[in-house]
Amino acid sequence: MTGDSALPQPEAAPFTERTPRVVAARKLTRRAEREKTGRFLAEGANAVEAALEDGGKVYELFVTERAAAQHGRLLVAARDAGVPVSPITDRAADGLSETVTPQGIVAVCAHVDRPQETVLKPGAKLVVVLVDVADPGNAGTVIRVADAAGADAVVLAGDSVDPHNGKCVRAAAGSLFHPAITRIRDVDAALKACSAAGLRTFGAHGYADTELDQVTFDEPTAWVFGNEAHGLRHDVLESVDLAVKIPMYGRAESLNLATAAAICVYTNAMASRAAR
Amino acid sequence: MTGDSALPQPEAAPFTERTPRVVAARKLTRRAEREKTGRFLAEGANAVEAALEDGGKVYELFVTERAAAQHGRLLVAARDAGVPVSPITDRAADGLSETVTPQGIVAVCAHVDRPQETVLKPGAKLVVVLVDVADPGNAGTVIRVADAAGADAVVLAGDSVDPHNGKCVRAAAGSLFHPAITRIRDVDAALKACSAAGLRTFGAHGYADTELDQVTFDEPTAWVFGNEAHGLRHDVLESVDLAVKIPMYGRAESLNLATAAAICVYTNAMASRAAR
Incomplete structure (x- = not known):
C-alpha cells in the first residue's frame, strides 16, 4: 500500500x-x-x-x-x-x-521499544526508569536528557505514558530513536531486571536521607523517577538500593520531574566519567 | 476599593x-x-x-x-x-x-521585580541571567531551579518574557517570590552590572570549548542562558567571561533551556558548597 x-x-x-x-x-x-x-x-x-x-x-x-x-x-x-x-x-x-x-x-x-531482555543486560552503565510518569512532554524531555547523558536505556515502567505519543516524540527532539527504550508494566519486575543487569537502583525522592552530592558514582546505575504529582510510590522507594534527594539550597520545596532528572542523571554521568 | x-x-x-x-x-x-x-x-x-x-x-x-x-x-x-x-x-x-x-x-x-542596583550587588554568589527567553513556562521553571539551587537573583534581560505572566508564575511554583528578580532591558548593561557585583559571567553555549565538568566553581558566578530556539546571541557570547558547554555523551545534539539551566546551575551550586 x-x-x-x-x-x-x-x-x-x-x-x-x-x-x-x-x-x-x-x-x-x-x-x-x-x-x-x-x-x-x-x-x-x-x-x-x-x-x-x-x-x-x-x-x-x-x-x-x-x-x-x-x-x-x-x-x-x-x-x-x-x-x-x-x-x-x-x-x-x-x-x-x-x-x-x-x-x-x-x-x-x-515502534521503537524493544523487549526488556535485549535492553537491560550486563554492560549497561546508566539507565533511566520512569515509574507512572503521566505527562508525555515530561517523558520526552527525560528521554532527551538520558540520550544527552549517554544513558544506555530508558525504561517506561508501571502506568507510564506511551513514548510514541506525539507530545513525547516532539519533546524528545529525535532522542526517542537513540537510547534503547523498553516498557515494563510491572514496576517490581523492572527493578529486578535492573539489578540482574548489574545496575544499582537509585530512587529520586524529596525526603531521602542521602543527598545527591554525597553519592559516589563508581558502579553502573539505574535512576528511578516517579509520577510528576505524587513522586515515587512507597513500595518502589522501599525496593530501590538507595533513595537520593537533590539538596534544596534555597526556599523551593522541590523541582519538577524533568529538571530533577536532568540534575541527577548528569551529575552521575559527569562524575562516573571523571572517575574512569 | x-x-x-x-x-x-x-x-x-x-x-x-x-x-x-x-x-x-x-x-x-x-x-x-x-x-x-x-x-x-x-x-x-x-x-x-x-x-x-x-x-x-x-x-x-x-x-x-x-x-x-x-x-x-x-x-x-x-x-x-x-x-x-x-x-x-x-x-x-x-x-x-x-x-x-x-x-x-x-x-x-x-510586581516582584526590584531595581537592579538592589539585586545585583557585591555579596551575591550565584545569579541566573535569562537573555531573550520567550516562553513563560521555561522562565518559570528556571526561576524554580534558581531558587532550589540557592541563587541570589534572577535577571530577565533583553526581550525576555514578563515574569508576572500567569504561565511563568505557575511554572515557578511559588519560587517567583524567593530569589530577587530584576528586569534589565539592555543585555550589555546586565552583564556589566553582574561584573560590577563581583560575579564571573558564564554563558551556556552548545559549541563552547570549555565543558561544564572542566570548570572550577570557586568564585561568585552569573550563569547566562539564551533564547530557546536561537541560544545566546553572538554579542552576548563575546561579552561573557567564559562560554561553557554541557558535554553531550550520547547522540542528542542539545538540551532544552530548562534542563540545561538545571544542570549548569546545580553543578555550580553543589561544587561551590563542596569547596567551602
Missing part, C-alpha cells in the same frame, strides 16, 4: 485530510491504534531525521509544500532509503499533529 | 466574571495592564502561599468554593495578613487563569 509504485511525483496533487493513507495515519494519534499497528507518527525535522539516520523503521513520510522547501535534504535521505514521500495539505498536516504548532513533516514509523 | 470594609462574608454570593473587581483582575492577564498597574495574578496554592509568607504584597485573594474547602489554612493566613478574601464562581476563576487547569485560588499581587 505504501510501496514505491505508489510514490507520488512532486507535481502530484497533495493528499488531503480525506485521503485514505492520511486518514489511516491520523488514527495513529490514538494510543489504541498505535498499539494495534505497532506504528506511530514522528513529527518534526529532528524526529524524522533521527528516524531515518538512527535505524528507526520508517514506512512513509508526509510533507507539506512549505516543509518540503525547508527540508530538502531530509526528503532526499528518505527517497534514498526507499521511503515513500507524499505531499500533504496544511490541513492534513494539522490532523497528523498532536502539538499546537504543526511542523508539516511527519513520518509513519515502527 | 479592596479595603477591609469591602471584605465579603463567607455566606455572600460569590463574585461572577462580571463583578467589577473580577473584571479588573482579569485585565491583569494582559501584559500592558500588568505594566500599567504594577500588579499581577498569582494562581495556585503554591504561589499564593509563597506570596503571603515570603513578603509578597497581596492586595486581594479570590477563591472558588471548592478551592476554599481545600486551602482553609491559606484563607486564614490571608485574613490574618489583612488581605481581603472574596469567593468567586468557577467561571470567574476560569477567566482569571492563564493555564489549562484553573486552580480556583488566585491572588492579586504587587
